[in-house]
Amino acid sequence: MSGITRPIIEPIAGLAARLRALTPARVGLGRTGVSVATHDLLDFQRCHALARDAVHAQLDAASLARTLGAIAGGSILRLHSAAQDRATFLQRPDLGRRLNEASRKLLEERARGGSCDLALIVADGLSALAVERHAAPLLEELLPRLRDWKLAPVCVAEQGRVAIGDEIGAALHAQIAVVLIGERPGLSSPDSLGAYITWEPRHGRTDAERNCISNIRGEGLSSVQAAAQLEVILCAARRLRLTGVALNKEARLLQEG
Amino acid sequence: MTFAHSISSRRYSFGSLRELLAKATPLRSGDVLAAIAAESAEERVAAQFALADLPLARFLEEQVVPYEEDEVTRLIVDTHDADAFAPVRSLTVGELRDWLLSDEATPERLAGLAAGLTPEMVAGVSKLMRVQDLIAAGAKIRVVTRFRTTVGLSGRLSARLQPNHPTDSPAGIAASILDGLLLGSGDAVIGINPAGDGVEVTAQLLRMIDALRERFSIPAQSCVLAHITTQMAALNRGAPIDLLFQSIAGTEAANRSFGVNLSLLGEAYEAGRALQRGALCADGQMGGNVMYFETGQGSALSANAHHDVDQQTLEARAYAVARRFQPMLVNTVVGFIGPEYLYDGKQILRAGLEDHFCGKLLGLPMGCDVCYTNHAEADQDDMDTLLTLLGVAGVNYIMGVPGADDVMLNYQSTSFHDALYLRRVLGLRPAPEFEAWMEGDGFGRLALEACHPERLLPA
Numbered sequence: 001m002s003g004i005t006r007p008i009i010e011p012i013a014g015l016a017a018r019l020r021a022l023t024p025a026r027v028g029l030g031r032t033g034v035s036v037a038t039h040d041l042l043d044f045q046r047c048h049a050l051a052r053d054a055v056h057a058q059l060d061a062a063s064l065a066r067t068l069g070a071i072a073g074g075s076i077l078r079l080h081s082a083a084q085d086r087a088t089f090l091q092r093p094d095l096g097r098r099l100n101e102a103s104r105k106l107l108e109e110r111a112r113g114g115s116c117d118l119a120l121i122v123a124d125g126l127s128a129l130a131v132e133r134h135a136a137p138l139l140e141e142l143l144p145r146l147r148d149w150k151l152a153p154v155c156v157a158e159q160g161r162v163a164i165g166d167e168i169g170a171a172l173h174a175q176i177a178v179v180l181i182g183e184r185p186g187l188s189s190p191d192s193l194g195a196y197i198t199w200e201p202r203h204g205r206t207d208a209e210r211n212c213i214s215n216i217r218g219e220g221l222s223s224v225q226a227a228a229q230l231e232v233i234l235c236a237a238r239r240l241r242l243t244g245v246a247l248n249k250e251a252r253l254l255q256e257g
Numbered sequence: 258m259t260f261a262h263s264i265s266s267r268r269y270s271f272g273s274l275r276e277l278l279a280k281a282t283p284l285r286s287g288d289v290l291a292a293i294a295a296e297s298a299e300e301r302v303a304a305q306f307a308l309a310d311l312p313l314a315r316f317l318e319e320q321v322v323p324y325e326e327d328e329v330t331r332l333i334v335d336t337h338d339a340d341a342f343a344p345v346r347s348l349t350v351g352e353l354r355d356w357l358l359s360d361e362a363t364p365e366r367l368a369g370l371a372a373g374l375t376p377e378m379v380a381g382v383s384k385l386m387r388v389q390d391l392i393a394a395g396a397k398i399r400v401v402t403r404f405r406t407t408v409g410l411s412g413r414l415s416a417r418l419q420p421n422h423p424t425d426s427p428a429g430i431a432a433s434i435l436d437g438l439l440l441g442s443g444d445a446v447i448g449i450n451p452a453g454d455g456v457e458v459t460a461q462l463l464r465m466i467d468a469l470r471e472r473f474s475i476p477a478q479s480c481v482l483a484h485i486t487t488q489m490a491a492l493n494r495g496a497p498i499d500l501l502f503q504s505i506a507g508t509e510a511a512n513r514s515f516g517v518n519l520s521l522l523g524e525a526y527e528a529g530r531a532l533q534r535g536a537l538c539a540d541g542q543m544g545g546n547v548m549y550f551e552t553g554q555g556s557a558l559s560a561n562a563h564h565d566v567d568q569q570t571l572e573a574r575a576y577a578v579a580r581r582f583q584p585m586l587v588n589t590v591v592g593f594i595g596p597e598y599l600y601d602g603k604q605i606l607r608a609g610l611e612d613h614f615c616g617k618l619l620g621l622p623m624g625c626d627v628c629y630t631n632h633a634e635a636d637q638d639d640m641d642t643l644l645t646l647l648g649v650a651g652v653n654y655i656m657g658v659p660g661a662d663d664v665m666l667n668y669q670s671t672s673f674h675d676a677l678y679l680r681r682v683l684g685l686r687p688a689p690e691f692e693a694w695m696e697g698d699g700f701g702r703l704a705l706e707a708c709h710p711e712r713l714l715p716a
Contacts, residue, residue, distance in 0.1 A: 012707055015708060018708065019436055019710055023422055023429030024429075025422065025432070026660020026661075027433055027659045034677035035678065036660070036674050040660070044661070048631070048636065051631040052631060090596045091289070091290065091596060091600060092290060093597050126632050184667065185631045185632075186667035187631070187662045
């Protein structure tokens, strides 16, 4: 039997690098026969592994609450959605939008202090990794900008979706709720944090009634940038007494006006 | 009237056709979420027995969504072809499965049957079929469409080149188009999902592809998958529109949540046809199919517009909407919607094959976006399996995304390499016009220019 020849992995020399300079897409992959070369195959598997681990990671809520408590200088409310575990959370988005009974009671007790301007809620969503990496740095940048706001105790909600902030905000009699939540991991972004801002949070609010800042992570929007954008939206929401599509429209009118 | 079946002395009854279809559906998370799924495996199989004994004619008497409330139901009922239905009108649902798999059900007879079948009949029979049945029956049906290429011929597999970019950068999109063309993708369509929904961006991207197509004589059609009203606005401003795209669903309310209705789709269809941008195809026929639709199980439920009908039956109803407009391309985006509708690789696999079979039986040129999100219990092995089975089932086209990683929509689909793999292992070839181009001067010039991708951009 004769020896083997190593396959040519890059048919057009230099093309891959030129294509990749133009797009983050996986262009110019090495090819053997009609198949992807080993290195590129494993790079894909690596990215998928990170995304999968991020989806299934359990939020260390106790540790996060300690960290956030030190930043916010007060007690942190630890809450849990009606989805008891990850498998339920993934299949029953309706349960992830509601609090469980124990959390509801805890909020009722804590809400006797009267109304407040803003409730800040940190929820794991689809990436606990995003929350563990970016929630604390973001609050560190954000809280000093909110000195004249009356804040509810910061909440940490496990197995939570965005709309869980509606129930929490309503229970705390907050005028605005901000939910910092792990976004669905993409192949190149396992740790992206989102921030959703809702005026007069209450059950039944739709996504069209919220504003969103997305892609808060190392390679995306920095904590400083995100905090600055959040402050702008919060101040506009308080002034115009609304959020969502309507706020965007008002903002456009103001810019044009 | 109720439907019933007994298993080991326990009697199961089902109050309506809607309930019977839902309970007979193989398990998927979306029907559980909607609280309409069978409560046990035994109840599910009892429903399947009852469904198997149901006369097909019964589907013409009872609608799963009321006729008065829903224009999709009215479309289904009002366009039903009784003559085409005649050969099978005495059959039950179970007998229809037996007939579809019989040697008597030739491609010609199956094609003649399409207009006589309603989506609910087709969904019903698919619920009694195993994966190999869905493949065996699906593989018999060829639906061929034409624009500048001919898609759906026996022995052929096409690919939609999907060169998305997170910020719609024309240079970035051009780089992905180039990569895909050199790997033999794009014979179904070069179709961009734009990050924004602006008219100007849509027109700009269409002009870019058109210039590339003209310069290298590429037999391909383009599409920018913005909202249909955005594409119409671009068309009215003179943008070079080939195919007009829209996501559609199986109820009037779900379509409303997409911002469309039958009348609007009809306007788009007429406007697209009037442009007459199709070409003379390999068999001498002019290309005249101008619409491109995407669908997917679960979309009606996610819009809270499902009328307690199971997601697979509603998906088949979306095909009634599609076939009204003689589309060039229709594909289910099967795993995009997430695990609350299709939980894992097993559910996605079956759904993909159901959608392909139901679409083909209803007369549609079915492709499939073989795909998943990172929160679904699925991986590339699951996609390879579905991809291969769809190839065996004779799917018209799949997606070609660089490295299977869509960096704009953040999900995983199939790659240019996946299409090459499928062609190679199953002995399939690209669309004839595209195949001829790849062997000719235009492709050679493109390969030479490829070392300077920036030169491919319009000045």
